[in-house]
Amino acid sequence: MDGFITVSDLAKTYYIDERSPGMWGALRGVLHRRRRAVPALAGVSFTIGAGAIVGLLGPNGAGKSTAIKILAGILRPDAGTVTVAGRVPWRERRRHVAGIGVVFGQKSQLWWDLPVAESFTILGAIYRVDQGDLARRITDLAALLDLGDLMARPVRTLSLGQRMRCELAAALLHAPPLLFLDEPTIGLDAPAKLAVRSFIQDLNRRHGTTVLLTSHDLDEVETLCPRVLVIAGGRMLLDGSLADLRRRVAPAKRVTVDLSESAEPPKHDGLTVVEATARRWVLEIDPRRLPTPKLMAVLAEAPVVDLAIAEAPIEQVVARLYAEAA
Amino acid sequence: MISAYFEPFRAAALVEVQYRAAALAGIVTQFAFGWIRMEIFVAVLVKASASAAAQPLALSLRQTTDYIWLGQAFLMLLFTWRVPALREVVRSGALGVELLRPVDCYGFWYAQSLARVLVPCALRAVPMLAICLATGLLHPPVSIEAGLWTAISLAMAFLLSTALAMLVSTAALWLVAGDGIAALVPGFLWSLSGVIVPLAFLPDWLRTVAEALPFAGLMDTPLRLYVGAITLDQAAGPLLRQALWTVALIALGWAAVQRGLRQAEIAGG
Amino acid sequence: MLDDLKLWVRLLATAARGRMQYRVDLFFQILAMALTTAADFLMVWVLISACGPTIGWTLAEASLLYGVVLVPFGIVQFINAGFERFHDLVRRGQVDLLLLRPRPLLVLVAGEDLPVRQIGRLAQAVAVFAWALWMIPLSMGDCLLLGWAMAWGVVLYLSFDVIRAASAFWTVEGSEMWNVLTYGGSMAAIWPAEAYRPVLRTVLLTIVPVAAVGWLPVAQVLGKDHGFPAWVPWLAPTSGLVLSGLGLWLWTIGLRRYASSGS
Incomplete structure (x- = not known):
């Protein structure tokens, strides 16, 4: 099967240092480490075609963020193969990340004390976006996400919903064909959530951007994602639509x-x-x-x-x- | 009534006691810096005392190294930025509850801050003193009385350090250039408390200025008592200065907090 | 490569603009930093004047050493502060965000911060250095040797920062212990190393070669007996190269380790 993202038998185990409490524990830990294995992914396979919107579901600690980190090229798996747009993400990190956009709902990639517009300019330089293209995309994104009044404001003065709209724009300045969204609407109120949702749908329809989304908001997943992957305990529980899921769990x-x-x-x-x-x-x-x-x-x-x-x-x-x- | 202040002290102390790994790292760091400082002074003083032409030294080699190691052990007395800002205390909500009770806001904050200064400092100082005394890097105090007065002066240094840090962080609230002045204090503290150069080595005019300022009471006064550079009959002056500064800074801090709170009420904060 | 260098400058300018938002205290912060670091000069001044000629260095001579050591150190503290914050970046998971950008992590971290207050440290060192240069007549060759040494000083202190930051890939605890290498190293370097006992002098000439980059060239220029052939002070400063190689190697394997441990 040929896909934009192909993942097979992906496995990753974390090793956590265990330490006895107290100062002597800390000292002993320096000399002799006890490590505990925590499997995060234990053989996961899937394929995603270009232009799809796919939801990634799972309870906390199920391996969702591990999967996203591997696909984004910042984590190297223990076993299995991954190709994204023909590349192995962690082997060619810099080339790979130039073609993806990532939004973490709980972290910001904007410069906290500076106006939004300045963050956009410097991000354009980091991604080596041509000046003219950058100006055009900023105008487009500002119109779509209604950023007009926000551009001149320092990021720290924005509300969460306003900031999230700016984060989305920031992740798309280099026009990536693939977008990862990790809990993009966490903590947002209803109107802000709807704005983000309709923007994602629009982006997918107009530019054919492939979107991989994790969320705990299942209504959101149900409206946005025709297909969901459910991971729990490091394994794939379901690959299909939420209707399939309903039928199966019945x-x-x-x-x-x-x-x-x-x-x-x-x-x-x-x-x-x-x-x-x-x-x-x-x-x-x-x-x-x-x-x-x-x-x-x-x-x-x-x-x-x-x-x-x-x-x-x-x-x-x-x-x-x-x-x-x- | 006392328990109303002991409770915040105990709570903050319990939090600080948990950071034992950080204390270990701090001890290693403070030892390394102590060694470098000691080597510099030894290099100079050995040569200077060997030379026939040299004038008598303000502190002997033994007094100087004792001064340096004791100063390293209690280095955290100078880390005034560790005291929680009034803003933080107010935001944490702990104060809101306490304001309903007949507890003084400054006293509540002072108790908390004292724990934040005292506990981490003690966690480093006790093992460091033990090691330094056992290895002979540090000699015991010159006499029992000197040891006793050093302990009293050290206790006062903790009270003074806390009061200074609190005054600075409150002044930052309502003086226009408050943040700037708050930033300047560590600069003076570092140069004029004795931690880099024992004040006894300073030229007379600068030493007079340094001894008149509160910073000497944070470190130089107890250390000089310990090494016997101030004999006990001369000790009354420095101890009194230390006590006066402590009282004065507490009073000023209390007034600043009262004023700060009134402003917060007017602003609807 | 040139492109990455340009980006670094740009990131620094952006970081500085962020810092400038709090303009009111900026002046005081610079002044405070100058005051704090002037304590080191106070020590040099007090010890030289209290112990007089027995040390064999005049105040002007000691000031020359002070400048040769602390001007490069001040430059590095100013432009390279991102590395000092690196432990914190790892702890807060911010490094993952930086890794999502298509540039070398080294450049992105170096461009994280430009603490304007460090100008105070630098200005204080430059002032002392300028005074020493004015007091001591130097030949063209002397100036060349000092400039050469100071350039390597920058490399050396940059390497210290990279080594310190790379350690965060293994553990984020105890980051303050690395202050011994940076601040402790520079503090030991401002005092003429011939006065030290052999253990410390050897450490400062080899493992933490701050004296090889500072004291040796200055002693040569001032005609002091440093106990080495005359070509050594020209070669010794390049020890910064060894440490920068070590730093880059640790950074590379640390980053690889980070990518596979994900912690």
């Missing part, structure tokens, strides 16, 4: 039935009665044992007035998946 649906007269709730494999009053039943349905058409048949005899089927929230689905992996 959590119970909750069905609320309003009745015209009181009746005995039905009994069936895969159906649990949560609550039954004179005019209402609340049922929990396992869709694997009782698919919706069959449920309709079971309810056909009952005096049904109205009926509501609720999907389990996506958080619950993912939490179930993580729990199964653990």
